[in-house]
Amino acid sequence: MVTKHLMDDEVQQYAVNKFSCEKRIAEHIHLCGECRSKVEVYQLLITGIKQQPQPAFNFDLSKSVLQQLPSQEAKTANDSLLIWLFIFTGISFTGGGLYFFRNYFKYFFEGIETILGFLIVVTAVMVLAGLYLDMYKKYRKEMKVLDMG
Amino acid sequence: MQHFRNQPVKWQVNNITGQNTTDRELVERVLGGETNAFGIIIKNTENLVAKIIFEMINNDGDRKDIAQDVYLKAYQKLPGFKFQSKLSTWIGQICHNTCIDHLRKKKMILAENIYEPEAESANELLDMMNTARGNFDKPVDTLVIGKNISEIVKKKIEKLPTIYRTLISLYHKEELSYDEIGMITGLPPGTVKSYLFRARRELRNDLLLHYKKEDLW
Numbered sequence: 183m184v185t186k187h188l189m190d191d192e193v194q195q196y197a198v199n200k201f202s203c204e205k206r207i208a209e210h211i212h213l214c215g216e217c218r219s220k221v222e223v224y225q226l227l228i229t230g231i232k233q234q235p236q237p238a239f240n241f242d243l244s245k246s247v248l249q250q251l252p253s254q255e256a257k258t259a260n261d262s263l264l265i266w267l268f269i270f271t272g273i274s275f276t277g278g279g280l281y282f283f284r285n286y287f288k289y290f291f292e293g294i295e296t297i298l299g300f301l302i303v304v305t306a307v308m309v310l311a312g313l314y315l316d317m318y319k320k321y322r323k324e325m326k327v328l329d330m331g
Numbered sequence: 332m333q334h335f336r337n338q339p340v341k342w343q344v345n346n347i348t349g350q351n352t353t354d355r356e357l358v359e360r361v362l363g364g365e366t367n368a369f370g371i372i373i374k375n376t377e378n379l380v381a382k383i384i385f386e387m388i389n390n391d392g393d394r395k396d397i398a399q400d401v402y403l404k405a406y407q408k409l410p411g412f413k414f415q416s417k418l419s420t421w422i423g424q425i426c427h428n429t430c431i432d433h434l435r436k437k438k439m440i441l442a443e444n445i446y447e448p449e450a451e452s453a454n455e456l457l458d459m460m461n462t463a464r465g466n467f468d469k470p471v472d473t474l475v476i477g478k479n480i481s482e483i484v485k486k487k488i489e490k491l492p493t494i495y496r497t498l499i500s501l502y503h504k505e506e507l508s509y510d511e512i513g514m515i516t517g518l519p520p521g522t523v524k525s526y527l528f529r530a531r532r533e534l535r536n537d538l539l540l541h542y543k544k545e546d547l548w
Binding site: 190191194223224226227228229230231232233234236237238239240241243244246247248250251323 | 362366367369370373374377378380381382384385391394395398399402403406410480481483484485488499503504528531532534535538539
């Protein structure tokens, strides 16, 4: 036999979601007119809240934000220029080095078998390419952050 | 205790293409340089951002600036997003913080003390409840009859402190869980729940102070 009325929190809990309530609360509300009356006011209140119109911006938010983002084309063009500059500088230094030290290179691979020499060169190229790609990915990520700063 | 009302939504419907797209997929596309994917993120989260901004900021011009600022910040911080929450919750958090910063700059926050709504003492609450109960005996001609409940509630909500308004909107209109609201507002889920109880109680008492229960139907 229920003798005490429910606490306000319990009434609210039932009004918000009666299925998540303890059985005791549901049973009390079923039997007690006063608590049921409180539940009804809360349910009416929640209905009123849900009926409020959805606020909306009076302008195209997506369009105005996208217009303010840094242009991808311009960035890509700058990136390409930088990459070609790196490649050109790399080739120049490597070519220059090979030309100036050509006399030393004549004797550099003496005594090494052809297949071994080939493997060394391929490994070196693969490692350098991997390092370059990793560096470029990091660079792109950091530039993205800096561009917005 | 499980605070989630619904299962976490893993898939979001792309408003533009109608396809299902995960948060991760969208973020990766944006980070890959596809700015249109960021447009999809904006469309998917715009309602939540509008709800927060409209509850916290009164001025229309400020609302526009803040909404844009929120998404520019989100774009800037996107490489650091760790997928520890839904993308919408993360953007909601940025939005709430941006609104708080704005209010602090305008020194509007101290006046209202939005993080510490004054706790009613037991006696004050009892008085309010008694007054409210007494209204059941008021003559009908002193009360507004037949008024749309939505209009009545709207006026009462406007009188609530900012944090209560925001929580009511996020919980009842956006249907977020206590945990998600906690992430957005920076409040512990228990505090969110307790503030929501207080907010609803204030609304109910305010309603009963002015209207007979029967007139609300």
